[in-house]
Amino acid sequence: MADLQIINVSKSYGTVEVLRGVNLSIASGEFVVFVGPSGCGKSTLLRMISGLEDAPLGEIRLDGKVVNKVDPAKRGVAMVFQSYALYPHMTAFQNMAFSLTMAREPKAVIKEKVDRAAAILRLEKLLDRRPGELSGGQKQRVAIGRAIVREPKVFLFDEPLSNLDAELRVQMRAELIQLHAKLGTTMIYVTHDQVEAMTLADKMVVMNGGIIQQCGTPLDLYDDPDNRFVAGFIGSPKMSFIKAKVENVRGEAITLSGLGGRATVELPFCGFAPGVREVEVGVRTEHLEIAGDDSATGTVAAKVAFVEELGDATFIHTDLPTGERVVVRSNMARHKGSTECFVRLDPAGVLLFGMDGERIRSA
Numbered sequence: 001m002a003d004l005q006i007i008n009v010s011k012s013y014g015t016v017e018v019l020r021g022v023n024l025s026i027a028s029g030e031f032v033v034f035v036g037p038s039g040c041g042k043s044t045l046l047r048m049i050s051g052l053e054d055a056p057l058g059e060i061r062l063d064g065k066v067v068n069k070v071d072p073a074k075r076g077v078a079m080v081f082q083s084y085a086l087y088p089h090m091t092a093f094q095n096m097a098f099s100l101t102m103a104r105e106p107k108a109v110i111k112e113k114v115d116r117a118a119a120i121l122r123l124e125k126l127l128d129r130r131p132g133e134l135s136g137g138q139k140q141r142v143a144i145g146r147a148i149v150r151e152p153k154v155f156l157f158d159e160p161l162s163n164l165d166a167e168l169r170v171q172m173r174a175e176l177i178q179l180h181a182k183l184g185t186t187m188i189y190v191t192h193d194q195v196e197a198m199t200l201a202d203k204m205v206v207m208n209g210g211i212i213q214q215c216g217t218p219l220d221l222y223d224d225p226d227n228r229f230v231a232g233f234i235g236s237p238k239m240s241f242i243k244a245k246v247e248n249v250r251g252e253a254i255t256l257s258g259l260g261g262r263a264t265v266e267l268p269f270c271g272f273a274p275g276v277r278e279v280e281v282g283v284r285t286e287h288l289e290i291a292g293d294d295s296a297t298g299t300v301a302a303k304v305a306f307v308e309e310l311g312d313a314t315f316i317h318t319d320l321p322t323g324e325r326v327v328v329r330s331n332m333a334r335h336k337g338s339t340e341c342f343v344r345l346d347p348a349g350v351l352l353f354g355m356d357g358e359r360i361r362s363a
């Protein structure tokens, strides 16, 4: 177990800056997930922590010690790759034992460590098989086993489940949660799948454009995003955004107009900055409902674009007259066939964003 500090770390490839002044503190034993769209720099940051990529600017501290120039093999970190990276001619046992064999550990110690890892990962019966004789999930477990036997201070996972089918991903996700509970080791995990991130993370780090946009618990990010990017990235279906004009600001409420072109809504809000004329309303699907008419405030006329019926929930994708797409979760079955509807916002579930994308919070 180890804590990790990333202090003002930047990285460029040629003239392209892929990490820009990243600061992050990871506590010992924490499960931290880096998430963000393709190319945002999450794998680069992970590889810099592992030492596979050099870190010329800023500091990476493991248990207080600067490791920027420490050899990857001596950092006490172990990485698990998306591609498994197993030796095809070696058995599962030999693959898992490889680093210990190279370090000339005694045979009895190697066997004990591999057997212990195999028991944790339920691989005991597969140790004689070569990678070609294992399923994707089993191969990934061998790759994780190879990391476990090294008894690292920090595990680094680079999209380890991306090559697995949907069902196996869910199963492996649960296994990783149990593994973390069993070992208690610091784990850093990269994925572009936000559901994976939300289910695994103690702390989630949302990145975009080489910058940490926000970090916190998954529910902090879901309920209280700092900006429009985080709000839109976290959650499925995604948060809907509607532009509005600021009509009236009072002590504990503001009135917005022009939602979807016409509608108005009054929101509880303290300390709204005078002078702001335009905002964007962000609202999650659970704070929207289909209304019978537009008599209540915060109700917008919309056209049904398409309906997804998933059994336990129905998502109605609607288009406002302004062209904005709004997704409503409804337990009213059988919306297929409807072409027009009214969508009502629950004022208590509305978040406000400035036109610069930053969150406007109530005082």
Ligand SMILES: Nc1ncnc2c1ncn2[C@@H]1O[C@H](COP(=O)(O)OP(=O)(O)OP(=O)(O)O)[C@@H](O)[C@H]1O
Pocket (backbone or CB within 6 Å): 013, 018, 036, 037, 038, 039, 040, 041, 042, 043, 044, 045, 191, 192
């Ligand atoms: N060795 C390299 N040389 C030049 N550019 C690179 C190199 N490695 C990565 N990049 C670029 O740096 C940026 C960040 O890449 P990185 O792999 O960290 O992104 P990512 O967030 O992990 O994306 P993905 O989810 O697609 O794996 C990308 O624009 C990528 O093209």
